[in-house]
Amino acid sequence: MSTPDVRKVAGIDPSVPAPAHTSSPSPSSAAPLSGGGAPSATPDSQDVRPVDHLAAVQDRLAGWISDLTTLHDLTERLARTDSLDDALQELLRAGAGLVGAQRGMIVLEPTDGRGPDTTVGLGLGPADLGTIETIPRGAAAYGRILDGLPEGDLPDDGGGSPERTEVAHPDLRNEPDLDPRHREVAARLGYAASYAVPLATESGGRLGAAVWLYDEPTEPVDRQRHLVGLYTRYATEHLARLMELARARATAATLREELLPSRLPRVAGVRLAVRHRTGPQGGGDWYDALPLPEGALGLAVGSVTGSGPSAVAAMGRLRASLRAYAVMEGEDPVAVLSDLELLLRLTEPARSATALFAYCEPAGSCDDGDQEPGHDQGQRLGRSFVLAGAGHCPPLVVGEHRTEFVETTLSAPLGMLSCWEAPSVEFSVAPRETLLLYSDGLLHRTGEPIDRAFARLHGAAAGVPKSVRDDPDAVVEHVLRTMLPDGSDAADSPEDVVLLAARFD
Incomplete structure (x- = not known):
């Protein structure tokens, strides 16, 4: 029986890593040869191994379908938001669920300088956000993203060109090169790890950065990073539309008030x-x-x-x-x-x-x-x-x-x-x-x-x-x-x- 080719299955991206709950199938070992040179196959080796491999593929497909369903539900919820503040809060909640974090924040700072510049938090009050903002901008994950990461800091996407610009701090307490003020703020607010991603569109450039905080040292696995990347790619387009609407309303309100x-x-x-x-x-x-x-x-x-x-x-x-x-x-x-x-x-x-x-x-x-x-x-x-x-x-x-x-x-x-x-x-x-x-x-x-x-x-x-x-x-x-x-x-x-x-x- 030939091994199914996963790449030929419609709708499946072979570059997506396997779901966390799915283990890769064990590679099939060659059967020992008999004296006549023919494989000595038993009924168990002929029946069990292909069935086990097929079950693993089905499990993997079920994981992909589950992930796609989750993304569909989250993007639908985001699409129902009609104000910039509501969309930012929904993005924070959904992203925290995808990467397994407890708290987070979004710093909105469009590169075109037209605003609005704002910071919103999930599980963080105004005082907590103010404390995080005391970290030197160049040492904070969101600051490095907003100011543009140096090329040497960008992870390689595998093709030789830096594309992924997330910033992960899996263990803030023991990271040797961490800014002392960053470590002090993390200890005061009780988070031990962080994961930050840029919020950017192809046409409008960088809008801001999202940061999720963990109570214990950890970092998202590859599959979580992939899912949150897909979600934020859609979310930033939605944010860009709401931002333009908010700008238009603010301009009209300013004009009206001036008149x-x-x-x-x-x-x-x-x-x-x-x-x-x-x-x-x-x-x-x-x-x-x-x-x-x-x-x-x-x-x-x-x-x-x-x-x-x-x-x-x-x-x-x-x-x-x-x-x-x-x-x-x-x-x-x-x-x-x-x-x-x-x-x-x-x-x-x-x-x-x-x-x-x-x-x-x-x-x-x-x-x-x-x-x-x-x-x-x-x-x-x-x-x-x-x-x-x-x-x-x-x-x-x-x-x-x-x-x-x-x-x-x-x-x-x-x-x-x-x-x-x-x-x-x-x-x-x-x-x-x-x-x-x-x-x-x-x-x-x-x-x-x-x-x-x-x-x-x-x-x-x-x-x-x-x-x-x-x-x-x-x-x-x-x-x-x-x-x-x-x-x-x-x-x-x-x-x-x-x-x-x-x-x-």
């Missing part, structure tokens, strides 16, 4: 607070609060249709233009929005937007008829507002004796009519009352019909505890948490959320 006020202004007699939540693609909701001549104040919120970089750019242009128009003719909100309508039709003909602009007159300008009874002249002066809105939700006044929406005129959004102009409305806000301006994303994220969402907002504002009503920051926080409980304000919703509060003393 919005870096801080709210300080205006005498007024305290301001805001909450701004954006969807994963970045939307066009915006807000503004700007001091105007003679002690006046302008408050604005708006929303541009669409999402992504184009909507963010359009939002920035619209907000910047409104600021310019408000400085020139802020006391006439209708004129401000009319100018904004003309600009939108000329520069963004395929886009529409909603906007609301409220002009708050200087302190002490409220008429006597608007004053709240029961207060002396020095304490009862409120603030008068002139407001114009283009398709935007009405503001909400929250006070000790009332919680009500401001009655505004009906108007289409900007960009939907050949000429926009709607009458303005006037109202007043008494001392110790808060004016809430918001975007419609706050209503849409509730998932309820619009009338119920309005009722829910009214109830949330009316339910602000009296103990925190003097703090506009606490007011917006309470309203946001009541409207969107269980972290819904940070959910991956396409809707942006803006909530701006102005508390008048």
